[in-house]
Amino acid sequence: MPLNSSKKSVSLLLISTLFFALIQTFHLSPTFASTGTVTAPAAPTFALSTSNQDPGDFVISNFTDTLLVSIGFVNPPAGVTFQLPTTTGLTASYGYNFTGGKTQISFTASQADANAALAAMTVSTGSTNGTITIRVTASVNQSNTYYNPINGHYYEYVPRASTFARSVTQSASAYHLAQTRTLHGLRGYLATITNAQEQKFILSNVNATNIWIGASDDAVLLNEVISPRDTFANQTAAEGKWYWIDGPEKGVKFWEGASSSGKWVHQTTSALLERTSENVSNARYENWCTGNPATEYTLTSGRSMSEPNNWGSGEHYALEKWSGSACWNDYGIVDGFAQSGYLVEYSENWGGLTTFSGANFATASATALVDNAARNVTATLNGNTSIDVTWSAPSGGVVTQYLATATSSNGGTTRSCTSVGTSCTITDLDGLKTYSVIVRTTFNDSSTVDSLQSNSVTTLAITPPSSGGGGSSATTPTPTPTPTPTPTPTRTSSPRPTASPTPTQNQVIQNPLIQNPTPQTGTSNNPAPLVKRLIEDVVESLRPKVVNLFSTSNSQNSTAAANSNAQSPNFDNQKALDLSVNTQDKKVVELPSLVLINDVPEPSKVVIVDNTTAQVVTPNGGLLNVEAKDGQQNIPVDNRGRVQMVRQNDIETEGKGLAPNSEFAVYLFSEPTLIGIGKTDAKGQFFASFPVEDNLPLGDHTLQVNGTLPDGKTSSISMPVVLVDTLATAQIQAMPKTILIDNNPVEAATNTFYFFIAVLIALIIFMSFGGSRLLFAAFRRRKDDEENVQPAL
Incomplete structure (x- = not known):
């Protein structure tokens, strides 16, 4: 090969290497993957005692790899199942098959085959009515990963780590390794098994035995994990007190004692309970092995138990599916033949993160009604302030009348229409209000059944009446007569209007929802407006906790808020940042906050995210985010x-x-002002909005959100806010923008290495293209100059 060709080849190779190094140095890493999606059908209604009904089509899109698809019916009424008549190309996941009716299933398939199976899916019902959530989830299939469509959690079996964890700093432990694993944007934790459904799922669908789970009574570990609430002087003090050590249930005790002499723990009070039948409903779940470890059971009173027994005085960690059985065993820390690996759980709304995300995951749900109700209720705007309502008749029964009632989510007047057919028109609605419709069916035996809620429709502005005389309607408006006072309607326990007496078409129903409207659930992209109520109409658990974070008048609560960090030395600023949302621009600010659980203060901190959102964070993660909006633009927090x-x-x-599908209240202080009532979704999340009204005083305030936890405890979260008059004022006193600095030493060192490699390659290229001759010539010229210098006389 000629020399010049060789130099050109080497040069091209060096240039390519330099380009790669520069890409690494400047993080030029484009991605080309589309984000997968699952779309749900409109909410279906299923007739009672009917087979092979069509639920509508769930459709999976934008995936290219082999998928893990899961279908789950959450809380179905008795007798409700689904079938998959088309299973071509589907492989049932471990523990499942395609035979008979199902309430849940997982399978692997291509996107096309999965969509064919979903399109052919049918639903059969029994004689019990109720509502049901149909959930379909798709993700790129990964080995040893299992999805529970009922609780929405992923589980990953990792076949390694023979030790559990003597300390949270032991890098080789299952406890620590589980925390290093991530899936679809969320961090994992050693599995916590809190009910029989979850236990049955793991038993039936996780293909492994003798698996570490996240339970322990080890004093050293517990003191590091759950301190300072509970601490143990030695192992004797901790012995038999079993806690979940990570995840949403971190620090929750679920058992105390040894084998058959042990006691249950109350779900809300943590009091010890005798294992009797009357205590079953109040006890936290456990699944210790009985004398017959092959028996699968739910929480059962009085059973004979062989575990936990602390055999050899060294068993302080829990193994699931002991020797292939349906139960748990306590086991020792030392390496042994029994333990095969550990089980990692991933759940939403934990550790500062909200939902599974990424291109490889998607889910969708539809709420269905199982009842003999009107179906397919559709609302269509007719003109400015009228709604045409259509529906399909129930599958059975003799109908005597339909009553269609439109209620507003933002304060509009409730109105209705009646029909003996399957349509009617509701008129005289308020302008610029959002309405949805429910159709109540009355049968010939006087029984009534309500439909699912229709789609939402927003009315238009009411056109002013003409002034007459051929002039423009905008010149001289018709004088408004003084209205006749309307008496306040009597409150009733029913949230919907009764069918008797029968109203005439378009008559205004004096419905208590006029004063006490039903809040709606929102989404992250579409927060639901809060609805107005009087404070005296709010249930006791949502009443305001009178505290003003800017006042010393309530010294007890103010002190609790100011000293919340001091109550938990392990909950420092870095821990709060780790538990906050996954973004670079976040900081802890020295502002008071107050989290009360059953009126008992919990440690909390305020984290500012992207200079616009304030988040209240506790040791269990972020609980509340608040941000101000000017249209679609975020308003920055103050300095x-x-x-x-x-x-x-x-x-x-x-x-x-x-608690899922529960109401919460939002207040503003100093004097308690009820801003409004909202509603959580099926996962206990809420996304709500409210306007800043002109009658609220300027200055410092406390924003408070009160609700109910899934275990029945009350929750109250308070944080400081400030009310200003204009956007200009807000911009003047805005917090300065953060200058982000990469503080990852490993990444910084790597980039420095790439930089020096790039410089070296550039030097080699320079030398290859004649640079060496230039340098040699320069040295020769300098030497000749030195030799020609005449010596001084």
């Missing part, structure tokens, strides 16, 4: 980190951890 509420703009709140 102390307080959310700036600007008059005639909106506030958006986001939270988690409350």
